[in-house]
Amino acid sequence: MSTTTFDSSAVAAPTPLITPPPMAAEEKLTKKALTADHPTWCPGCGDFAVLAAFYKVLEKLQYPHEKIVCVAGIGCSSRFPYFMNTHGIHFIHGRAIPLATGISLSRPDVHVFVFGGDGDGFSIGGNHLNHAARKNIKLTYVIMDNFVYGLTKKQTSPTSPQGFKSKTDPIGSIDRPINPMKQLLASGATFIARTHAAQVKHMVDTFERAIKHDGFSVVECLSECIMFYEGSFDDSWPKKGGAFEIIDETQHDVKDDVAAFKLADLPSPGKFGVFYDVDRPTKNALEQKWIDDTQAKLAGTSQKDLLKKRLEMMR
Amino acid sequence: MSTATAPSTSSSTTLRNAVIRLAGNSQDGIQSIGGILARLAGRTQQDVVTYMTIPSTISGGPSIFQLHLGSGEVLHAGDDSDVLVAFYQHSYDSHISALREGGICFYDSGEVTGLKNERGIHHIGIPFTAATVEAIGGSARDRGKNIFVLGLLCAVFQLDKEKVTGILSRQFGKKDESVLRNALLAFDAGFAYPIGDITTFNFEEGEHKDANRISTDGNTIMTLGLIAAGVRYGSAYPITPWSSIMETLRSELPRYGGLYVQAEDELAAVSMTIGAAYAGHLAVTGSAGPGLSLKMEALSYASMAEIPLIVINVQRGGPSTGLPTSVEQSDLMQAIYGSHGDCPRIVLAPKDVEDCFYIALEAGKLARQYSCPVIILSDQALSSRIEAFTEPDLDKHWVEPTLDLSDRGADFKPYPLDGVTHHAPPGTKMAGKYPHVTGLEHDEWGHPSGNPKMHQKMTEKRRNKLVSLSQKLPLPEIYGDQEGDLLLIGWGSTFGPIKESVNRLRAEGHKVGAAHLRHLHPMPAHLDRLWAKFKDVAIVELNDSGMYGYGQLATILRGAYAEPKIQSICKTDGLTFRIREIVTGVEKIMSNH
Numbered sequence: 066m067s068t069t070t071f072d073s074s075a076v077a078a079p080t081p082l083i084t085p086p087p088m089a090a091e092e093k094l095t096k097k098a099l100t101a102d103h104p105t106w107c108p109g110c111g112d113f114a115v116l117a118a119f120y121k122v123l124e125k126l127q128y129p130h131e132k133i134v135c136v137a138g139i140g141c142s143s144r145f146p147y148f149m150n151t152h153g154i155h156f157i158h159g160r161a162i163p164l165a166t167g168i169s170l171s172r173p174d175v176h177v178f179v180f181g182g183d184g185d186g187f188s189i190g191g192n193h194l195n196h197a198a199r200k201n202i203k204l205t206y207v208i209m210d211n212f213v214y215g216l217t218k219k220q221t222s223p224t225s226p227q228g229f230k231s232k233t234d235p236i237g238s239i240d241r242p243i244n245p246m247k248q249l250l251a252s253g254a255t256f257i258a259r260t261h262a263a264q265v266k267h268m269v270d271t272f273e274r275a276i277k278h279d280g281f282s283v284v285e286c287l288s289e290c291i292m293f294y295e296g297s298f299d300d301s302w303p304k305k306g307g308a309f310e311i312i313d314e315t316q317h318d319v320k321d322d323v324a325a326f327k328l329a330d331l332p333s334p335g336k337f338g339v340f341y342d343v344d345r346p347t348k349n350a351l352e353q354k355w356i357d358d359t360q361a362k363l364a365g366t367s368q369k370d371l372l373k374k375r376l377e378m379m380r
Numbered sequence: 381m382s383t384a385t386a387p388s389t390s391s392s393t394t395l396r397n398a399v400i401r402l403a404g405n406s407q408d409g410i411q412s413i414g415g416i417l418a419r420l421a422g423r424t425q426q427d428v429v430t431y432m433t434i435p436s437t438i439s440g441g442p443s444i445f446q447l448h449l450g451s452g453e454v455l456h457a458g459d460d461s462d463v464l465v466a467f468y469q470h471s472y473d474s475h476i477s478a479l480r481e482g483g484i485c486f487y488d489s490g491e492v493t494g495l496k497n498e499r500g501i502h503h504i505g506i507p508f509t510a511a512t513v514e515a516i517g518g519s520a521r522d523r524g525k526n527i528f529v530l531g532l533l534c535a536v537f538q539l540d541k542e543k544v545t546g547i548l549s550r551q552f553g554k555k556d557e558s559v560l561r562n563a564l565l566a567f568d569a570g571f572a573y574p575i576g577d578i579t580t581f582n583f584e585e586g587e588h589k590d591a592n593r594i595s596t597d598g599n600t601i602m603t604l605g606l607i608a609a610g611v612r613y614g615s616a617y618p619i620t621p622w623s624s625i626m627e628t629l630r631s632e633l634p635r636y637g638g639l640y641v642q643a644e645d646e647l648a649a650v651s652m653t654i655g656a657a658y659a660g661h662l663a664v665t666g667s668a669g670p671g672l673s674l675k676m677e678a679l680s681y682a683s684m685a686e687i688p689l690i691v692i693n694v695q696r697g698g699p700s701t702g703l704p705t706s707v708e709q710s711d712l713m714q715a716i717y718g719s720h721g722d723c724p725r726i727v728l729a730p731k732d733v734e735d736c737f738y739i740a741l742e743a744g745k746l747a748r749q750y751s752c753p754v755i756i757l758s759d760q761a762l763s764s765r766i767e768a769f770t771e772p773d774l775d776k777h778w779v780e781p782t783l784d785l786s787d788r789g790a791d792f793k794p795y796p797l798d799g800v801t802h803h804a805p806p807g808t809k810m811a812g813k814y815p816h817v818t819g820l821e822h823d824e825w826g827h828p829s830g831n832p833k834m835h836q837k838m839t840e841k842r843r844n845k846l847v848s849l850s851q852k853l854p855l856p857e858i859y860g861d862q863e864g865d866l867l868l869i870g871w872g873s874t875f876g877p878i879k880e881s882v883n884r885l886r887a888e889g890h891k892v893g894a895a896h897l898r899h900l901h902p903m904p905a906h907l908d909r910l911w912a913k914f915k916d917v918a919i920v921e922l923n924d925s926g927m928y929g930y931g932q933l934a935t936i937l938r939g940a941y942a943e944p945k946i947q948s949i950c951k952t953d954g955l956t957f958r959i960r961e962i963v964t965g966v967e968k969i970m971s972n973h
Contacts, residue, residue, distance in 0.1 A: 101813065101814070101816075102827065130809075130814075131806070131807055131808055131809045131810065132806070132807060133806075134806035146816060147816055147827070147828065149814075150813060150814050151814050152804075152805075152806040152807075152808070152814050152815065153814065153815075153816045153817070154658055154685075154816070154817040154818070155816065155817070155818040155819060155820065156651070156654075156681065156819065157651075157677055157678060157681050157819055159647075160647060160648070160651040160678065163615075163643065163647070163648035163649075163651035163652045163655065164651045164652065164654055164655040164658070165655060166641070166648075166651075166652050166655060167613070167615065167641075167651065167652035167653060167654065167655020167656040167657075167658070167659065167663070168655045168656070168658065168659045168806065169655075170613075170639060170641060170652075170656070171612075171613045171639065171655070171656040171659045171661050171663075172659045172660070172805075172806065172807065174807060175659075175806045175807055192644055192645060192648075193644065193647075193648055193651075195644075196643075196644040196648065352639050355634050356634045356637060356638075356639065359634040359635050360634070360635070360637065363635060368635075368636050368637070368780075369774055369775075369778045371635055371636065372604060372607055372608060372636075372774055372778070373774050375604060375632075376594060376604065376771050376772065376774070377594075377771070379419075379422075379594035379595060379596045379600075379771075380422070380423065380592065380593065380594050380771065
């Protein structure tokens with residue numbers, strides 16, 4: 066991976082634009098170092114466990130602290146960046162993915178993590194999900210899906226099941242919900258997985274695989290809203306009498322999208338784990354190749370001279 | 381290369397200026413030959429302003445290209461033309477009235493009938509199509525008749541034939557060999573065509589003695605200005621008349637190690653650009669009016685989160701889809717006030733094609749200095765018209781792109797109340813806590829804050845940085861009389877026509893001056909000093925005079941200064957101002973006393 070985003074071409078004394086400053090000793094990335102504000106989520110919210118799992122993964126991966134950036138849109142789960150002592154940006158509703166795309170494409174040296182909910186990801190930001198997936202932007206996106214709008218206090222979400230009673234569907238939701246796995250498969254995402262906020266080990270393992278995937282990786286994480294949709298995921302929570310069924314990858318080929326579609330069609334609560342995982346060149350890599358190929362032909366001409374020549378052509 | 385000689389003619393008249401209108405269909409390549417003539421003007425130390433209309437259809441439709449060539453300063457594309465070239469009956473019928481008394485009309489005698497012998501107009505019928513087919517032969521049909529006309533005009537105006545064929549060779553030389561050969565055949569045929577016993581013309585020697593003159597359109601030079609300003613990243617969505625900027629950035633930026641992304645929509649485009657800006661780069665997005673509306677929520681965020689950003693709006697006729705290929709200046713209010721909340725941002729407008737380069741440079745500097753969005757209001761006329769001007773001196777203006785990832789100390793605050801925000805991009809090592817960038821109201825560290833006093837203070841912080849900019853901006857100079865009857869104030873592409881109007885009004889004995897605003901938000905402080913010594917003030921702008929009789933800039937100025945002598949000269953016909961429209965407007969205001 067290139068560490069300079071601009072060409073350091075024929076400037077007299079080329080200064081690499083991204084130079085890690087010399088530090089006496091590299092700090093160890095611990096949960097303590099990663100912890101920021103105390104979460105503002107309601108007691109009992111599933112999102113606490115997602116945050117804890119994310120700390121664990123980062124402790125394991127030990128990326129340089131300053132190279133981690135957390136991005137979010139709007140929603141309860143989108144408060145995530147405030148609770149991480151890393152570079153963080155809290156953006157507007159539905160547009161976290163294009164914002165993260167801008168970071169990812171212009172800064173190959175940083176690790177981009179996006180957090181958000183089902184409304185942010187599948188409703189107001191639905192179009193962006195499709196395009197970031199097909200372009201295979203290098204980033205990891207965790208969708209904390211609670212099947213309800215929580216921040217605005219119980220309206221129907223795009224993943225609310227039919228019959229769900231909310232303030233906007235007093236007689237029960239009448240619209241067919243989105244199937245996140247099928248939508249992501251159709252859009253061309255190269256890593257698609259599903260996990261559950263009550264299954265910490267599964268979350269940690271799934272996040273780790275997603276983060277290590279070179280491409281657009283999405284994890285849907287069922288995360289209960291204790292205030293407005295209590296019990297929503299009991300059917301996949303063994304402690305509450307449900308069944309947490311993990312995909313058996315000796316039986317399921319994660320490179321087979323048809324098999325993944327079939328898995329995605331299982332009735333609620335369905336299965337958990339990696340549905341799909343394929344290698345396809347990222348937009349990041351393809352764009353960088355264009356840049357490298359273009360610059361190779363310029364024989365070290367300085368950027369200023371390039372523009373001078375361009376202006377001279379208009380004489 | 382060319383062996384033909386110009387037809388012998390009885391006499392030749394020396395000109396300072398000429399306005400030539402080419403009227404045909406958009407697929408006939410009249411823009412192409414207009415562009416060649418404009419480029420020639422730049423190469424012969426002459427001045428030029430062009431103007432074109434393009435149908436907003438997918439392919440074809442009536443179109444014109446008008447050139448105003450001159451040996452001295454040329455400030456506008458011309459009210460009436462001296463020469464009309466009519467390719468079709470509809471071209472003749474629609475444009476003969478725009479030909480001045482005693483002007484010359486060349487028309488395709490195979491197409492145009494029913495000549496109007498009026499106002500002393502000289503009609504010269506030439507079978508453009510047939511003569512071109514005869515010259516090129518084969519199955520060329522009518523392709524190349526534009527080049528035939530170029531040859532014809534070259535002979536009539538005694539233009540530098542060698543330079544014209546040089547430009548042709550460069551333009552067509554890259555294609556198949558036969559393309560250039562056919563072009564030169566068509567050119568020679570036009571150049572040598574016996575036009576009969578009419579006067580030919582030659583231009584006085586050009587007054588621009590600087591060697592490095594370039595000719596180009598506003599969108600092109602603004603794009604190069606962005607690159608010179610250090611822009612390497614951004615994202616946009618295609619829309620007329622903005623698209624050519626994003627196309628050029630897309631193909632040029634890899635040469636400079638950068639990258640331009642075509643986004644899935646306008647919202648994604650501005651968001652990706654904010655992402656690149658947050659990542660520490662100088663980044664640009666752009667659009668036309670409808671797209672700017674779609675970007676408004678994110679632009680409010682960029683004001684709140686204090687993200688430096690350049691946003692270009694190439695204005696076109698509105699509202700809604702409006703007139704996509706016509707000019708209007710009706711997005712001023714949108715640019716300044718279009719977002720929700722109190723979200724101060726900078727709005728600039730280039731005054732002519734050359735200024736498109738310098739405004740891009742300034743936008744880059746201001747965005748970084750004040751850490752906020754900077755909107756550049758260009759327009760359809762500037763985007764496509766060609767002017768000749770001195771090549772920018774890159775040794776003086778080049779800005780090396782930077783990415784500041786220097787370590788930040790324990791006292792770093794992303795939103796200091798006693799200073800301007802300069803973010804620490806991802807990748808920056810922090811001795812203290814890592815910063816959060818946010819659209820929620822926040823304290824100095826970027827923590828969300830609903831504290832009433834904090835909101836008041838942060839609102840003031842975001843406003844006051846631009847108030848301080850306003851105090852640093854110099855008052856625009858007044859052209860013409862420094863005191864007297866009336867001061868004209870304009871912004872954007874109306875600069876040339878306003879200046880020319882001042883020349884005419886002063887020649888008529890009026891005491892008139894003009895000031896042009898490049899900084900529209902904030903405006904330079906104490907603008908009232910400009911008009912203190914004038915009886916009247918007229919704001920000239922291409923937008924509607926609205927419910928209360930004042931255009932958009934006039935409304936803002938009247939609100940800011942409570943000055944009743946400020947009045948409006950507005951129009952919304954989708955065309956640039958003619959000199960006589962401004963002169964008439966001024967005379968009307970002055971006659972009210």
